[in-house]
Amino acid sequence: MAEIIQFRPKLTTAADDEEIDLYTAVDAAIRDLRDITARWGEETARLQAEECRRMLERAFDAAY
Secondary structure (H helix, E strand, O other), rough: OOOOOOOOOOOOOOOOOOOOOHHHHHHHHHHHHHHHHOOOOOOHHHHHHHHHHHHHHHHHHHHH
């Protein structure tokens, strides 16, 4: 029998010019990566991975 883990609702996608703090970005990325690995090979997973990467890049750039 599988254990079902309830995740918090996904954050809405921030606009490219919006700043997001690094802590929030890492938290969202961890949840996104869980979703992506569950759907590996699907186009929606690839798109979510790209969105996640852009969010992390924005947060990293804003932190420095």
